[in-house]
Amino acid sequence: MSAEAREQQLRDDRRLLGRVLGDVVREQAGDAIFETIERIRQSAVGFHRAAADRAVLEAQLDALDIEQTLHVVRAFSYFSMLLNIAEDAHREDAGGPGTFAHALARIAEAGVGREALAAWFARARVSPVLTAHPTEVQRQSVLDCERSIARLLGETPGAARDAALEREVLRLWLTSMLRLSKLEVADEIANGLAYFRLTFFEELPRLYARLEAALGAGRLPAFLAIGTWIGGDRDGNPSVGAATLELALGQQARLALGHYLHEVNELGRELSVSTRIRAVPPAIEAAQHVAGNARFREAVRTLLVESRDGPPAIPAFLRVLGDSASAPLRPLLR
Numbered sequence: 001m002s003a004e005a006r007e008q009q010l011r012d013d014r015r016l017l018g019r020v021l022g023d024v025v026r027e028q029a030g031d032a033i034f035e036t037i038e039r040i041r042q043s044a045v046g047f048h049r050a051a052a053d054r055a056v057l058e059a060q061l062d063a064l065d066i067e068q069t070l071h072v073v074r075a076f077s078y079f080s081m082l083l084n085i086a087e088d089a090h091r092e093d094a095g096g097p098g099t100f101a102h103a104l105a106r107i108a109e110a111g112v113g114r115e116a117l118a119a120w121f122a123r124a125r126v127s128p129v130l131t132a133h134p135t136e137v138q139r140q141s142v143l144d145c146e147r148s149i150a151r152l153l154g155e156t157p158g159a160a161r162d163a164a165l166e167r168e169v170l171r172l173w174l175t176s177m178l179r180l181s182k183l184e185v186a187d188e189i190a191n192g193l194a195y196f197r198l199t200f201f202e203e204l205p206r207l208y209a210r211l212e213a214a215l216g217a218g219r220l221p222a223f224l225a226i227g228t229w230i231g232g233d234r235d236g237n238p239s240v241g242a243a244t245l246e247l248a249l250g251q252q253a254r255l256a257l258g259h260y261l262h263e264v265n266e267l268g269r270e271l272s273v274s275t276r277i278r279a280v281p282p283a284i285e286a287a288q289h290v291a292g293n294a295r296f297r298e299a300v301r302t303l304l305v306e307s308r309d310g311p312p313a314i315p316a317f318l319r320v321l322g323d324s325a326s327a328p329l330r331p332l333l334r
Contacts, residue, residue, distance in 0.1 A: 006090060010086060010087065010090045013086040013090070014083055014086055016162070016165070017079075017082040017083070017085075017086060017149075017165070018079065018082070020166050020169045021075070021079055021082060021169055021173075022034065022038075023166070024166070024169050024170050024173045025037060025071070025075055028170075028174070033068065033071045036060075036064070036068060036071075036072070037071065037072055037075045037076075039060060040057070040060050040061065040072060043060055044057060074177060078169075078173065078177075081146065082149065085146055085149050085150050085153070086153060089150050089154060100210060100211060100214065101214070104214055114217055117215065117217075121220050121221055122221055124223040125223055125225065126223055126224050127224075127225045127226070127227045128226055129226075129227040130192045130195060130227070130228040130229070131229040131230060132183075132185075132188035132191070132229075132233070139175070139177075139178070139179050140194060141175050142172065142175055142177060145168055145171055145175065147198065148168045149165065149168050149169070149172075152164050152165050152168065184239070185231060185237075185240055185244045185247075186244075186247065188231070189230050189231045189247060189248045189251055190251070192228050192230040192231075193251060193252065193255050196226070196256075196259075197255065197259075200226050201259050204224065204226075207224070208220055208224075228248075230248060231245055231248025232244070232245040232249075
Protein backbone atom coordinates (compact mmCIF):
# COMPACT_ATOMS: atom_id res chain seq x y z
CA MET A 1 0.00 0.00 0.00
CA SER A 2 1.34 3.43 -0.95
CA ALA A 3 1.93 6.15 1.62
CA GLU A 4 -0.94 8.17 0.14
CA ALA A 5 -3.31 5.21 0.41
CA ARG A 6 -2.28 4.59 4.03
CA GLU A 7 -2.86 8.24 4.88
CA GLN A 8 -6.30 8.10 3.27
CA GLN A 9 -7.16 4.98 5.25
CA LEU A 10 -6.07 6.72 8.45
CA ARG A 11 -8.31 9.69 7.61
CA ASP A 12 -11.19 7.32 6.95
CA ASP A 13 -10.70 5.56 10.27
CA ARG A 14 -10.51 8.89 12.11
CA ARG A 15 -13.78 10.03 10.56
CA LEU A 16 -15.41 6.69 11.30
CA LEU A 17 -14.38 6.73 14.97
CA GLY A 18 -15.44 10.38 15.33
CA ARG A 19 -18.82 9.63 13.80
CA VAL A 20 -19.34 6.56 15.98
CA LEU A 21 -18.43 8.49 19.12
CA GLY A 22 -20.78 11.30 18.11
CA ASP A 23 -23.63 8.83 17.59
CA VAL A 24 -22.96 7.28 21.00
CA VAL A 25 -22.89 10.69 22.72
CA ARG A 26 -26.14 11.72 21.06
CA GLU A 27 -27.81 8.44 21.99
CA GLN A 28 -26.58 8.33 25.59
CA ALA A 29 -26.44 12.01 26.59
CA GLY A 30 -29.04 13.55 24.31
CA ASP A 31 -29.12 15.98 21.39
CA ALA A 32 -28.51 19.07 23.53
CA ILE A 33 -25.25 17.73 24.97
CA PHE A 34 -24.12 16.54 21.55
CA GLU A 35 -24.76 19.95 20.00
CA THR A 36 -22.95 21.70 22.87
CA ILE A 37 -19.92 19.46 22.40
CA GLU A 38 -20.01 20.02 18.64
CA ARG A 39 -20.13 23.81 19.01
CA ILE A 40 -17.16 23.74 21.37
CA ARG A 41 -15.26 21.47 19.00
CA GLN A 42 -15.86 23.79 16.05
CA SER A 43 -14.81 26.84 18.09
CA ALA A 44 -11.65 25.05 19.26
CA VAL A 45 -10.76 24.05 15.69
CA GLY A 46 -11.35 27.61 14.49
CA PHE A 47 -9.22 29.04 17.28
CA HIS A 48 -6.41 26.59 16.52
CA ARG A 49 -6.41 27.04 12.75
CA ALA A 50 -7.06 30.75 12.34
CA ALA A 51 -6.42 32.28 15.76
CA ALA A 52 -10.13 33.06 16.02
CA ASP A 53 -11.52 35.05 18.92
CA ARG A 54 -10.51 33.23 22.09
CA ALA A 55 -13.28 34.93 24.02
CA VAL A 56 -15.92 32.96 22.10
CA LEU A 57 -14.43 29.64 23.15
CA GLU A 58 -13.93 30.80 26.74
CA ALA A 59 -17.54 31.99 26.93
CA GLN A 60 -18.81 28.61 25.74
CA LEU A 61 -16.73 26.78 28.33
CA ASP A 62 -17.61 29.17 31.17
CA ALA A 63 -21.33 28.68 30.49
CA LEU A 64 -21.19 24.93 31.21
CA ASP A 65 -22.60 23.52 34.41
CA ILE A 66 -20.96 20.58 36.19
CA GLU A 67 -22.87 17.87 34.35
CA GLN A 68 -22.23 19.46 30.97
CA THR A 69 -18.55 19.90 31.81
CA LEU A 70 -18.19 16.22 32.62
CA HIS A 71 -19.78 15.23 29.31
CA VAL A 72 -17.52 17.63 27.38
CA VAL A 73 -14.37 16.42 29.15
CA ARG A 74 -15.23 12.76 28.59
CA ALA A 75 -16.14 13.33 24.93
CA PHE A 76 -12.90 15.15 24.13
CA SER A 77 -10.83 12.66 26.15
CA TYR A 78 -12.32 9.66 24.40
CA PHE A 79 -12.05 11.34 21.00
CA SER A 80 -8.34 11.91 21.58
CA MET A 81 -7.96 8.32 22.78
CA LEU A 82 -9.67 6.94 19.65
CA LEU A 83 -7.47 9.04 17.36
CA ASN A 84 -4.36 7.77 19.13
CA ILE A 85 -5.52 4.17 18.71
CA ALA A 86 -6.00 4.69 14.97
CA GLU A 87 -2.65 6.44 14.54
CA ASP A 88 -0.79 3.73 16.47
CA ALA A 89 -2.35 1.01 14.33
CA HIS A 90 -1.48 2.75 11.08
CA ARG A 91 2.03 3.67 12.20
CA GLU A 92 2.83 0.00 12.75
CA ASP A 93 1.34 -0.96 9.38
CA ALA A 94 3.28 1.78 7.60
CA GLY A 95 6.63 0.68 9.00
CA GLY A 96 7.49 4.26 9.99
CA PRO A 97 9.53 5.57 12.94
CA GLY A 98 9.10 3.44 16.03
CA THR A 99 8.89 0.15 14.10
CA PHE A 100 11.51 -2.55 13.58
CA ALA A 101 11.17 -2.27 9.80
CA HIS A 102 12.15 1.40 9.97
CA ALA A 103 15.05 0.72 12.36
CA LEU A 104 16.43 -2.11 10.20
CA ALA A 105 16.18 0.06 7.10
CA ARG A 106 18.23 2.79 8.77
CA ILE A 107 20.78 0.22 9.92
CA ALA A 108 21.14 -1.03 6.34
CA GLU A 109 21.53 2.53 5.07
CA ALA A 110 24.34 3.05 7.58
CA GLY A 111 26.22 0.11 6.07
CA VAL A 112 26.02 -2.18 9.09
CA GLY A 113 26.38 -5.77 7.88
CA ARG A 114 24.48 -8.83 9.06
CA GLU A 115 27.50 -10.25 10.86
CA ALA A 116 27.96 -7.09 12.91
CA LEU A 117 24.26 -7.00 13.68
CA ALA A 118 24.26 -10.66 14.73
CA ALA A 119 27.22 -9.97 17.02
CA TRP A 120 25.31 -7.09 18.60
CA PHE A 121 22.26 -9.27 19.26
CA ALA A 122 24.52 -11.92 20.81
CA ARG A 123 25.67 -9.51 23.53
CA ALA A 124 22.58 -7.29 23.75
CA ARG A 125 20.08 -7.31 26.57
CA VAL A 126 16.98 -5.17 26.34
CA SER A 127 14.71 -5.24 29.38
CA PRO A 128 11.64 -2.99 29.47
CA VAL A 129 10.53 -2.81 33.10
CA LEU A 130 6.95 -2.49 34.31
CA THR A 131 6.37 -0.40 37.39
CA ALA A 132 3.28 0.73 39.24
CA HIS A 133 3.18 4.52 39.24
CA PRO A 134 0.76 6.63 41.26
CA THR A 135 -0.07 8.72 38.18
CA GLU A 136 -1.26 5.67 36.23
CA VAL A 137 -5.03 5.96 36.36
CA GLN A 138 -6.25 4.00 33.36
CA ARG A 139 -8.45 1.11 34.34
CA GLN A 140 -8.12 -2.39 32.93
CA SER A 141 -11.68 -2.17 31.59
CA VAL A 142 -10.72 0.93 29.57
CA LEU A 143 -7.56 -0.75 28.31
CA ASP A 144 -9.63 -3.77 27.26
CA CYS A 145 -11.82 -1.48 25.14
CA GLU A 146 -8.75 0.11 23.57
CA ARG A 147 -7.31 -3.27 22.60
CA SER A 148 -10.60 -4.40 21.11
CA ILE A 149 -10.94 -1.22 19.04
CA ALA A 150 -7.36 -1.51 17.79
CA ARG A 151 -7.99 -5.12 16.79
CA LEU A 152 -11.19 -4.21 14.93
CA LEU A 153 -9.44 -1.45 12.99
CA GLY A 154 -7.12 -4.11 11.59
CA GLU A 155 -10.03 -6.16 10.23
CA THR A 156 -11.57 -5.85 6.78
CA PRO A 157 -13.94 -2.84 6.66
CA GLY A 158 -17.61 -3.68 6.42
CA ALA A 159 -20.95 -3.49 8.16
CA ALA A 160 -20.09 -6.23 10.68
CA ARG A 161 -16.78 -4.59 11.60
CA ASP A 162 -18.42 -1.16 11.97
CA ALA A 163 -21.20 -2.57 14.15
CA ALA A 164 -18.59 -4.18 16.41
CA LEU A 165 -16.75 -0.84 16.63
CA GLU A 166 -19.98 0.87 17.64
CA ARG A 167 -20.47 -1.65 20.44
CA GLU A 168 -16.93 -1.13 21.72
CA VAL A 169 -17.19 2.67 21.65
CA LEU A 170 -20.52 2.42 23.48
CA ARG A 171 -18.90 0.18 26.08
CA LEU A 172 -16.08 2.69 26.39
CA TRP A 173 -18.50 5.59 26.93
CA LEU A 174 -20.44 3.67 29.58
CA THR A 175 -17.24 2.72 31.44
CA SER A 176 -16.01 5.04 34.15
CA MET A 177 -12.74 6.58 33.01
CA LEU A 178 -11.28 6.90 36.51
CA ARG A 179 -11.24 4.52 39.44
CA LEU A 180 -12.65 5.91 42.68
CA SER A 181 -10.73 3.69 45.08
CA LYS A 182 -6.99 3.55 45.64
CA LEU A 183 -5.23 0.48 44.32
CA GLU A 184 -3.67 -1.92 46.80
CA VAL A 185 -0.30 -3.50 46.03
CA ALA A 186 -2.03 -6.80 45.24
CA ASP A 187 -4.17 -4.96 42.65
CA GLU A 188 -1.06 -3.42 41.09
CA ILE A 189 0.54 -6.85 40.85
CA ALA A 190 -2.54 -8.27 39.12
CA ASN A 191 -2.69 -5.32 36.70
CA GLY A 192 0.97 -5.78 35.81
CA LEU A 193 0.51 -9.49 35.14
CA ALA A 194 -2.34 -8.68 32.76
CA TYR A 195 0.18 -7.22 30.32
CA PHE A 196 2.03 -10.55 30.22
CA ARG A 197 -1.17 -12.52 29.70
CA LEU A 198 -2.66 -10.19 27.09
CA THR A 199 0.46 -9.00 25.27
CA PHE A 200 3.94 -10.29 26.05
CA PHE A 201 3.31 -14.05 26.00
CA GLU A 202 1.73 -13.83 22.55
CA GLU A 203 3.58 -10.95 20.95
CA LEU A 204 7.20 -11.59 21.93
CA PRO A 205 7.46 -14.83 19.89
CA ARG A 206 5.94 -12.99 16.92
CA LEU A 207 8.42 -10.15 17.39
CA TYR A 208 11.34 -12.58 17.33
CA ALA A 209 9.91 -14.28 14.24
CA ARG A 210 9.58 -10.95 12.38
CA LEU A 211 13.12 -9.94 13.28
CA GLU A 212 14.56 -13.31 12.30
CA ALA A 213 12.74 -13.20 8.96
CA ALA A 214 13.92 -9.64 8.28
CA LEU A 215 17.53 -10.42 9.20
CA GLY A 216 17.66 -13.83 7.54
CA ALA A 217 20.15 -14.90 10.18
CA GLY A 218 18.45 -17.90 11.79
CA ARG A 219 17.37 -17.97 15.41
CA LEU A 220 18.26 -14.92 17.47
CA PRO A 221 19.53 -15.22 21.04
CA ALA A 222 17.10 -14.29 23.81
CA PHE A 223 18.11 -10.64 24.04
CA LEU A 224 14.72 -9.28 25.12
CA ALA A 225 13.47 -9.87 28.66
CA ILE A 226 10.50 -8.14 30.28
CA GLY A 227 11.10 -7.05 33.85
CA THR A 228 8.83 -5.78 36.59
CA TRP A 229 9.29 -3.90 39.83
CA ILE A 230 5.67 -4.24 40.86
CA GLY A 231 5.39 -5.78 44.30
CA GLY A 232 9.09 -5.45 45.07
CA ASP A 233 9.96 -1.80 44.37
CA ARG A 234 10.73 -0.55 47.87
CA ASP A 235 10.83 3.15 47.15
CA GLY A 236 9.31 4.23 50.43
CA ASN A 237 5.89 2.64 50.01
CA PRO A 238 5.13 1.22 53.48
CA SER A 239 2.79 -1.35 51.92
CA VAL A 240 5.62 -3.06 50.02
CA GLY A 241 7.67 -5.61 51.92
CA ALA A 242 8.74 -9.24 51.98
CA ALA A 243 5.15 -10.49 51.88
CA THR A 244 4.26 -8.51 48.74
CA LEU A 245 7.49 -9.61 47.05
CA GLU A 246 6.64 -13.23 47.79
CA LEU A 247 3.09 -12.68 46.50
CA ALA A 248 4.40 -11.10 43.28
CA LEU A 249 6.92 -13.87 42.63
CA GLY A 250 4.35 -16.57 43.32
CA GLN A 251 1.76 -15.07 40.98
CA GLN A 252 4.34 -14.51 38.25
CA ALA A 253 5.53 -18.11 38.50
CA ARG A 254 1.97 -19.45 38.41
CA LEU A 255 1.13 -17.30 35.39
CA ALA A 256 4.24 -18.39 33.48
CA LEU A 257 3.75 -22.06 34.37
CA GLY A 258 0.09 -21.91 33.41
CA HIS A 259 0.97 -20.33 30.06
CA TYR A 260 3.60 -22.94 29.20
CA LEU A 261 1.29 -25.71 30.40
CA HIS A 262 -1.32 -24.49 27.94
CA GLU A 263 1.29 -24.27 25.16
CA VAL A 264 2.53 -27.82 25.88
CA ASN A 265 -1.04 -29.07 25.78
CA GLU A 266 -1.67 -27.29 22.45
CA LEU A 267 1.61 -28.67 21.08
CA GLY A 268 0.48 -32.16 21.99
CA ARG A 269 -2.73 -31.60 20.03
CA GLU A 270 -0.85 -30.31 16.97
CA LEU A 271 1.93 -32.93 16.87
CA SER A 272 -0.19 -35.97 16.19
CA VAL A 273 2.56 -37.53 14.09
CA SER A 274 2.61 -41.33 14.24
CA THR A 275 5.93 -43.16 14.51
CA ARG A 276 4.38 -45.80 12.24
CA ILE A 277 4.39 -43.17 9.48
CA ARG A 278 7.39 -40.99 10.30
CA ALA A 279 10.36 -42.03 12.43
CA VAL A 280 11.41 -39.83 15.32
CA PRO A 281 14.47 -37.70 14.35
CA PRO A 282 17.66 -38.95 16.07
CA ALA A 283 18.22 -35.64 17.88
CA ILE A 284 14.78 -35.81 19.50
CA GLU A 285 15.19 -39.50 20.28
CA ALA A 286 18.47 -38.71 22.07
CA ALA A 287 16.90 -35.85 24.01
CA GLN A 288 14.25 -38.19 25.40
CA HIS A 289 16.91 -40.14 27.28
CA VAL A 290 18.57 -37.20 29.03
CA ALA A 291 18.84 -37.85 32.78
CA GLY A 292 15.78 -36.63 34.61
CA ASN A 293 13.82 -35.99 31.43
CA ALA A 294 11.45 -38.90 32.01
CA ARG A 295 10.54 -37.63 35.47
CA PHE A 296 9.86 -34.17 34.10
CA ARG A 297 7.61 -35.58 31.36
CA GLU A 298 5.70 -37.54 34.01
CA ALA A 299 5.31 -34.35 36.05
CA VAL A 300 3.99 -32.45 33.03
CA ARG A 301 1.50 -35.23 32.25
CA THR A 302 0.29 -35.16 35.86
CA LEU A 303 -0.07 -31.41 35.69
CA LEU A 304 -2.06 -31.63 32.46
CA VAL A 305 -4.44 -34.25 33.84
CA GLU A 306 -5.06 -32.55 37.18
CA SER A 307 -5.41 -29.07 35.67
CA ARG A 308 -8.04 -29.76 33.04
CA ASP A 309 -10.90 -28.35 35.09
CA GLY A 310 -9.07 -25.74 37.17
CA PRO A 311 -5.84 -23.85 37.82
CA PRO A 312 -2.43 -25.55 37.50
CA ALA A 313 -2.11 -28.36 40.04
CA ILE A 314 1.18 -27.07 41.46
CA PRO A 315 1.48 -29.49 44.44
CA ALA A 316 1.06 -32.53 42.18
CA PHE A 317 3.61 -31.17 39.73
CA LEU A 318 6.20 -30.64 42.47
CA ARG A 319 5.48 -34.04 44.03
CA VAL A 320 6.07 -35.96 40.81
CA LEU A 321 9.08 -33.86 39.86
CA GLY A 322 10.83 -34.92 43.07
CA ASP A 323 12.55 -33.11 45.92
CA SER A 324 15.85 -32.39 44.19
CA ALA A 325 14.50 -31.12 40.86
CA SER A 326 11.66 -29.12 42.41
CA ALA A 327 13.68 -27.47 45.20
CA PRO A 328 14.38 -24.23 43.26
CA LEU A 329 10.69 -23.91 42.34
CA ARG A 330 9.10 -24.54 45.71
CA PRO A 331 9.67 -21.08 47.25
CA LEU A 332 8.05 -19.46 44.19
CA LEU A 333 5.10 -21.81 43.80
CA ARG A 334 3.82 -22.05 47.35
